[in-house]
Amino acid sequence: MSPLLTVLVVLLGGLVAGAIGSLTGLGGGLVIVPLLTLVLHLPVPEAVGVSLFGVIATSTGAAPRFVGTGYNNVRLGLFLQVAASSGALVGALISHKVPARLLFLIFGIVMLYSAVMSFMPTQHDAAGAPEDSPLAKRFRLGSRYQRDGQWVEYKVAGVAPAFGIMVGAGFLSALLGIGSGVFKVLAMDRLMRLPFKVSTATSNFMIGMTAATSAGYYLSHGDVSPLVAGPVIVGVLAGAYIGGHWMTVLPVKTLRRIFAVVLSFVAVDMLLKGLGA
Amino acid sequence: MTAKLDSQRRLINLWILRTSIGLSLVSILAGLGVFLAKGADYAPHTPSGSIAAIIVDVCQEASSLHASAFLDIGVLVMLFTPLARLLSGVVVNIRSRDWLYVAVGLLVAGLVLTGLISGQG
Numbered sequence: 001m002s003p004l005l006t007v008l009v010v011l012l013g014g015l016v017a018g019a020i021g022s023l024t025g026l027g028g029g030l031v032i033v034p035l036l037t038l039v040l041h042l043p044v045p046e047a048v049g050v051s052l053f054g055v056i057a058t059s060t061g062a063a064p065r066f067v068g069t070g071y072n073n074v075r076l077g078l079f080l081q082v083a084a085s086s087g088a089l090v091g092a093l094i095s096h097k098v099p100a101r102l103l104f105l106i107f108g109i110v111m112l113y114s115a116v117m118s119f120m121p122t123q124h125d126a127a128g129a130p131e132d133s134p135l136a137k138r139f140r141l142g143s144r145y146q147r148d149g150q151w152v153e154y155k156v157a158g159v160a161p162a163f164g165i166m167v168g169a170g171f172l173s174a175l176l177g178i179g180s181g182v183f184k185v186l187a188m189d190r191l192m193r194l195p196f197k198v199s200t201a202t203s204n205f206m207i208g209m210t211a212a213t214s215a216g217y218y219l220s221h222g223d224v225s226p227l228v229a230g231p232v233i234v235g236v237l238a239g240a241y242i243g244g245h246w247m248t249v250l251p252v253k254t255l256r257r258i259f260a261v262v263l264s265f266v267a268v269d270m271l272l273k274g275l276g277a
Numbered sequence: 278m279t280a281k282l283d284s285q286r287r288l289i290n291l292w293i294l295r296t297s298i299g300l301s302l303v304s305i306l307a308g309l310g311v312f313l314a315k316g317a318d319y320a321p322h323t324p325s326g327s328i329a330a331i332i333v334d335v336c337q338e339a340s341s342l343h344a345s346a347f348l349d350i351g352v353l354v355m356l357f358t359p360l361a362r363l364l365s366g367v368v369v370n371i372r373s374r375d376w377l378y379v380a381v382g383l384l385v386a387g388l389v390l391t392g393l394i395s396g397q398g
Contacts, residue, residue: 007309056355057301063362064294067287074286074366078381085388092392139377209385212359213392219356220396222325226348227312230305233355237298 006040007231013039014054014235021058021236022243024118024256028058028236029178030111034266036228037104038273044100049218050229051177052211057233058179059208061240070145071201073194076156079139080166081206084184085213087170092214095175096221105274107176111267114182118260129157129193145198154198158191165191166206174214179207279373286369293365297358301351308347315344324349328393360389 001009013035017028029051036047066072132142136156144153165187169180181203188199218224322345324331332353338346367382 004313007312053352053355056359060294060297060355060358064291067291067294075378078363078366078378078385081385082381082388085385085392089388089392089395093395139381208359209363209389212356213389215356216328216393217396219331219352220325220327220394222323224352225323226308226345226352229352230308230348233301233351234305234309237302 001040003227007227009040010035010228011231011235014057014232015239015242016235017054017232018058018061018236018239018241019243019246020239020255020259022062022240023246023250024259028054028239029173029176030114030263032232033107033177034111034270038266038269040228042228044103045096045218045221045223046225046228048095048103048175048177049215049221049223050225050232052173052215052218053224053229054232054236055173055177055179055211056208056215057236058240059204059206059211061237062204062244063208065244066201066204069197069201070143070151071197072205073141073143073145073198073202074205075139075143076141076188076192076194077202077205079141079159080163080184080202081209083163083166084170084173084180084206084210087167087172088174088210088213089170091171091174092217095214095217098175101274101276103176103274104270106172108267108269108271108274110172110176110178110182111263111270115260115263115267117182117186118256118263128195129155131155131157133157133159135159143198145195147195152195154195155193157193158187162187162191170210170213173207173210174217179203179211181207282369282373285372286366289365289369290362293358293361297354297361301354301358303351304347304354305351308344308349308351311342311344311347356393360386360393363389 013032017031020031021028032051032054033047036042036050037044132155136142136159141156142154144151165183169183173180184203184206185199188194189196335346335349363382363386367379370378370382
């Protein structure tokens, strides 16, 4: 493929990844890595390295929407980020030693899991934690957010198990070039019993820092071509902007399910590649 | 005092995000423009080595209007955005004397910085 065509394909892919990520909450990495490996035939470390920059762009592009709403719990995000960045550091350090076929297998499984989770109901502000756990009290993790113009306080439970999941989420992020938002939101939604919007906004805050922990490693290794990463960043930023504006008029739940089905097919393709079929 | 610091935190955060997005977009689009102007066969080189060495290379190449330098600047701005947000939060926490979260923020910054320099070996 000529460099010019590569730029156009990647720009379009980034646009789709940014829009879908913004509309459905399913991370752009799940679009970018398969595009770069299966369509453009880039080696896995290069695709992962470039995708991590797309993840940072997703986090940066979406963040202004959450400023001032109280959705992003900064203290909680920082606390859990200790775990996520530790996992990301380990993931980056071993990333070049893991065989490509194993990476395809893990990626396929994570994609299938993300697709299945799209059909699961979220708890959507169901009864939150009745009181802060001891760790949540110690680190003042409970906070408040705006709902229908009112500030609503919430408590935080299950801090220790969620901290453990964040280590794994960070590890997978560095290894696969994804934001691992699906695991982060799951831990915050189900274990910590946070309001759903707080979970998604705090996860968005965290995925950028998690990706930044390992992105420098790939850059230093010469895995990040500026001609690929640049259009991905532009595409993702533009896509996130467009997606954010369409969010109120498009049937997001239906879109999320359609995308999950597409994701399942790509996941099977990744799994077959991993199995050498 | 807390409300004032919260307001400052919001303003600083928004400024960092908007500056980063603007700078990154302008830089990458300029790089793609130079790339197109020089012809599709022109392939910008892929940076490698320590982050410090990459930054020095990029600065040198930018002066000679290399497409890759502009693209790299956009990529580097994105890379450092989460760290800038993190450090601005640490500064606000220092001002509000929230030492627990100054420590947590510095620990996370240390991990991110370790990640940034760990690939140069």
